[in-house]
Amino acid sequence: MINLKKFSFFSTLPTRELEKLTKQCRFQQYTSGTTIFVEKEEIKDLVFVVEGQLSVLKNYGGEKKTLFNLDPGDVYGEVEILNGTKALSTVIGYQEFQLMFIPKEIYLRLIGLYQGFAKESRDLYSRRASLLLEETENKGQPARVITFFNVKGGAGKSVISANVACMLSRFWKKRVVLMDLNLAFGDQAILLGLTCERNIHKLVSKKSLKLSNIEEQLTLHQPSGLKVLLPPPAPEMAETIRPELVERIIELLKPHYDFIIIDTHNQITDMELKILDLSNLIMLVMTMELTFIKNTKVLLDLFQRLRIPREKVKVILNRAFKSLGLEPAKVEKSLRYAISYFIPSEGDIVVPSVNKGTPFVLSKSSDGSGLLASLRQLCASIAGENTDNGTWSMFALFKEVFGLG
Numbered sequence: 001m002i003n004l005k006k007f008s009f010f011s012t013l014p015t016r017e018l019e020k021l022t023k024q025c026r027f028q029q030y031t032s033g034t035t036i037f038v039e040k041e042e043i044k045d046l047v048f049v050v051e052g053q054l055s056v057l058k059n060y061g062g063e064k065k066t067l068f069n070l071d072p073g074d075v076y077g078e079v080e081i082l083n084g085t086k087a088l089s090t091v092i093g094y095q096e097f098q099l100m101f102i103p104k105e106i107y108l109r110l111i112g113l114y115q116g117f118a119k120e121s122r123d124l125y126s127r128r129a130s131l132l133l134e135e136t137e138n139k140g141q142p143a144r145v146i147t148f149f150n151v152k153g154g155a156g157k158s159v160i161s162a163n164v165a166c167m168l169s170r171f172w173k174k175r176v177v178l179m180d181l182n183l184a185f186g187d188q189a190i191l192l193g194l195t196c197e198r199n200i201h202k203l204v205s206k207k208s209l210k211l212s213n214i215e216e217q218l219t220l221h222q223p224s225g226l227k228v229l230l231p232p233p234a235p236e237m238a239e240t241i242r243p244e245l246v247e248r249i250i251e252l253l254k255p256h257y258d259f260i261i262i263d264t265h266n267q268i269t270d271m272e273l274k275i276l277d278l279s280n281l282i283m284l285v286m287t288m289e290l291t292f293i294k295n296t297k298v299l300l301d302l303f304q305r306l307r308i309p310r311e312k313v314k315v316i317l318n319r320a321f322k323s324l325g326l327e328p329a330k331v332e333k334s335l336r337y338a339i340s341y342f343i344p345s346e347g348d349i350v351v352p353s354v355n356k357g358t359p360f361v362l363s364k365s366s367d368g369s370g371l372l373a374s375l376r377q378l379c380a381s382i383a384g385e386n387t388d389n390g391t392w393s394m395f396a397l398f399k400e401v402f403g404l405g
Ligand SMILES: Nc1ncnc2c1ncn2[C@@H]1O[C@H](COP(=O)(O)OP(=O)(O)O)[C@@H](O)[C@H]1O
Pocket: 152, 153, 154, 155, 156, 157, 158, 159, 160, 187, 318, 319, 343, 344, 345, 346, 347, 348, 350, 351, 354
């Protein structure tokens, strides 16, 4: 019998309910290419993907566009069921796949009975409703460019940018490109378990660069759907990449993606100045060491002189709460800048994930951890779901969650 507990969608339900569910629900195996719902059809069940991959397509003026994909563990139908509407899209499987059909009444009963499950459904609904209910194609805003930066190594720029990019792509269903602009010593290929055949260096000699040239050099990170622009395969090639090329790449990608996430090298040259200028949001990553505090302060002063708007710069305190002797509140005071995000130090989760090349947000090892919760909060605010930037109250909340005095 299938073990539903291992899927996060069901993880808040008690075992007896899950056992009941496996008996009450219909399971069905399909061949590749089968259509499950057609737009405007009545929906009687919530569909849970047990195996395989499906695409959710919507018709805009006679043309079908893929809104997002469904992987094992994903569900479809909550927006229609909770909204009382007919199918808002057409769902087709592109591999052999297996589905579980949860009758509408049973789904609604579980929402009524279990708060955790209701929250899970509400979160899912709020992520997808606007996309599905939109009548006209949401061409949307151009991508927001988000850069993770500091001039000192070891802050966690690469680890955090990789995990944020994966999370936005996999769980928020955003179209994301991660650019590893640590051109000589980039870590993203290792962090994501990718090979460097496709990389930015292949764009250097292109006369008139087009979007299709860039797309050809993006490496797909299968587990998350994220696309990655990797650095040149050898460090000596780094200097062939000019800031103008990076600017052109960003310009061409912007209309076609929701987010461009940039990982940077620990320096400030023309390249980094160009990247900072092109960024909508600069995430200044630091840890609670005096050397980091000093460097971050110097950078914040420099940003001021460069007239980079304050609201464009957010400070992330990584590996928070395990360092000795310094308190976040004192760090804020000495920086004269609010810390917007706190990420706890959890080496037991981070180090194995780095060594395996599997971002921790995609791995079971981070389930229920403060680390995952902090990344979720960071992504939610990047994706525009929560507007809270109340740094002080957030710090109080974290103190409560992590039991810090
Ligand atoms: N929150 C964290 N908890 C534990 N270890 C971390 C955390 N963030 C980063 N690390 C460790 O710090 C190392 C350096 O992080 P990295 O992202 O490579 O820094 P940067 O890119 O800023 O130089 C990582 O390999 C990882 O082992």
